[in-house]
Amino acid sequence: MMLHRQAISSRMTRMLPSFVRSMATTETPLDASKVKIIKTNTPSKAQPNDQLVFGKTMTDHMLTIEWNRGKGWATPEIKPYAPLSLDPSCCVFHYGFELFEGLKAYRTSDDKISMFRPDMNMKRMNKSAARICLPTFESEELIHLIGKLIQEDKHLVPEGTGYSLYVRPTLIGTTNTLGVSVPDKALLFVICSPVGPYYKTGFKAVRLEATDYATRAWPGGVGDKKLGANYAPCILPQLQAAERGYQQNLWLFGPEKYITEVGTMNVFFAFQNKETGKKELVTAPLDGTILEGVTRDSVLALARENLDPNEWEVNERYFSINEVADRAAKGELLEAFGSGTAAVVSPIKEIGWKGKDISVPLLPGEQSGPLTKQLASWIADIQYGRNKHDNWSQIVAELK
Amino acid sequence: MMLHRQAISSRMTRMLPSFVRSMATTETPLDASKVKIIKTNTPSKAQPNDQLVFGKTMTDHMLTIEWNRGKGWATPEIKPYAPLSLDPSCCVFHYGFELFEGLKAYRTSDDKISMFRPDMNMKRMNKSAARICLPTFESEELIHLIGKLIQEDKHLVPEGTGYSLYVRPTLIGTTNTLGVSVPDKALLFVICSPVGPYYKTGFKAVRLEATDYATRAWPGGVGDKKLGANYAPCILPQLQAAERGYQQNLWLFGPEKYITEVGTMNVFFAFQNKETGKKELVTAPLDGTILEGVTRDSVLALARENLDPNEWEVNERYFSINEVADRAAKGELLEAFGSGTAAVVSPIKEIGWKGKDISVPLLPGEQSGPLTKQLASWIADIQYGRNKHDNWSQIVAELK
Secondary structure: OHHHHHHHHHHHOOOOOHHHHHHHHHOEOOOHHHOEEOOOOOOOOOOOHHHOOOOOOOOOEEEEEEEEOOOEEOOOEEEEOOOEEEOOOEHHHHOOOEEEOOEEEEEOOOOEEEEEOHHHHHHHHHHHHHHOOOOOOOHHHHHHHHHHHHHHOHHHOOOOOOOEEEEEEEEEEOOEOOOOOOOOEEEEEEEEEEEOOOOEOEOOOEEEEEEOOOOOOOOOOOOOOOEHHHOHHHHHHHHHHHHOOOOEEEEEEOOOOEEEEEOOEEEEEEEEOOOOOOEEEEEOOOOOOOOOOHHHHHHHHHHHHHOOOOOEEEEEOOOEHHHHHHHHHOOOEEEEEEEEOOOEEEEEEEEEEOOEEEEOOOOOOOOOOHHHHHHHHHHHHHHOOOOOOOOOEEEEEEOO | OHHHHHHHHHHHOOOOOHHHHHHHHHOEOOOHHHOEEOOOOOOOOOOOHHHOOOOOOOOOEEEEEEEEOOOEEOOOEEEEOOOEEEOOOEHHHHOOOEEEOOEEEEEOOOOEEEEEOHHHHHHHHHHHHHHOOOOOOOHHHHHHHHHHHHHHOHHHOOOOOOOEEEEEEEEEEOOEOOOOOOOOEEEEEEEEEEEOOOOEOEOOOEEEEEEOOOOOOOOOOOOOOOEHHHOHHHHHHHHHHHHOOOOEEEEEEOOOOEEEEEOOEEEEEEEEOOOOOOEEEEEOOOOOOOOOOHHHHHHHHHHHHHOOOOOEEEEEOOOEHHHHHHHHHOOOEEEEEEEEOOOEEEEEEEEEEOOEEEEOOOOOOOOOOHHHHHHHHHHHHHHOOOOOOOOOEEEEEEOO
């Protein structure tokens, strides 16, 4: 099974057809220096931090860039936030030509605005675009443009640990025809929403339902890409789990019941071998069915750098709900958490499986385990500029 | 494998969560009698038949119906065709909350306009909607509204066998938030495009590439629903096949290499057992990974009614590319064709598999096999009202 999955994945990433490649050489590349800025006449005031709702209020400006096959990227525009006007036959409404990214901008202690590893998001966005034949672009140019967009609305980047500006780059196909074909027009837009901490009063560990009747992703599919296609189908299983008292689905795969992701996040488990005493932090490998999470990558890197290798192993490997159930029964399950941009880490306290709940240990009187808490703290220190780590934090705007 | 797939499929179709169910009882149902009609001031002239391009030119009017959770369906509006204005945070752009139907309206010989089995499309549209938590509706009401829409643009329904009005009902989620959640707002719209025959000069048999490195649909997924999510991911494999000289992908599934669909159509194969002389028409079973095609269903019904059961078996069963290759080598492969609304039937002449081409027989000097041709003719006779079959043809508007 493992070999089969990996073989499919690598064959899918073969080079793009030549006509798609050849376009790239004759088209105008994305160029941040050409940006045209039209400022709003009615700048808004920042909402109080305690009234921020994730993704509900947007900032005053948006970035839009049109693309046409043969011509390439048009002049980037930063302009007042406004509705999009699209023909009803536009391919984004019919055939799922859409993808997005999610990343955050933070106020640092020295009055700058930084983004966390934006190069990773741009790389993934280009991979998503190539997979559904939408145009790719120079990552650095889009990061630069996002910086300019944030600069316009810098007064709306909230202050305080846990507060940030959520940035949503989106790319949609805009060809007007009902024929299913490669889009010859596209629109890249970026909108921003000031957001608070995912858990307002500290962590709140969640209950998951291990789900095998609905399947999030499949070898040879697109589960590793941030496409709209991967999201709508996951809502019904979530409602079904919620009816049974679980907040999210723990997505299983195949007859082996491998653990893949949780809700819209990657997922980590920590075990301790009772005989050897050795601990292990584990997450599913990137085999084409797993989103290449930036937080996932950061957790792995920080764990590998900071955890004592005599005490810990950090592994990307297949592991099943049956292994989790068995090791929980033996007292070998230490912790479990989801990882993603919105919540950074999201501790798990129980997993429903085969009519029973597997308990995941938490610190006494707290809502997370010690490693989960430690990882969250390491990441926050980098995001808010308190720890310079490998240029993970990139300054994109200035407050003063 | 077969049991596993069917078990997953039936578990996925369990009832909707209670809060989704309960809404239906308190919300305003879709009501065609309330329709508000705003006529265009600039009615267009019909294009000459030879200039019609599939899905490129739309008629003068569109139907739109808004939906709000708790309120239900608003007043249906038939109004001049115009762009949609949507907030950039609208969930249709980010999370794939979109689904559609495709059906055709025909001028009958007695000056009426009929649709082919619209009840089947409405049933499927409701299934698609329920799967991604968009609102469902009373099928008869939407058919009635589509009739009224066509009535407004009846001069644009082209005349002649092979010509028709392609009707595209679409349902999108319109909630404005970046949080991934159940949409509380939606828009149902219907647009129409006058279209000519898929094959302007009679059939043109296609070459397919049997594709196992990309997977169109899987158990526990949404491949049986007409969601936008199923389309964009299939374009890159099609381009890759085109580079190697094949027009479409023949989608395979699993280690058994089962044949599932072709391009965006269902697929049929005809075999003859050399020993018994018995013929078989076969297509993949509806196990949750196969689109419940209206043309597929019609082909099966007409074949079961009209083919001599002493000569033919008509089966929905799993069959693999290996079976096709083996039987072609033995001279047992008779015909193969895709089925769908756009082309009705689409004959296949060659299938690339493991570096070789499997030849599919055609009538001497023609571009289809005899059964393919016969089925196309039976269906056309019903669509254009020359044969009344079980009310498959439903009058929805009057020309005079």
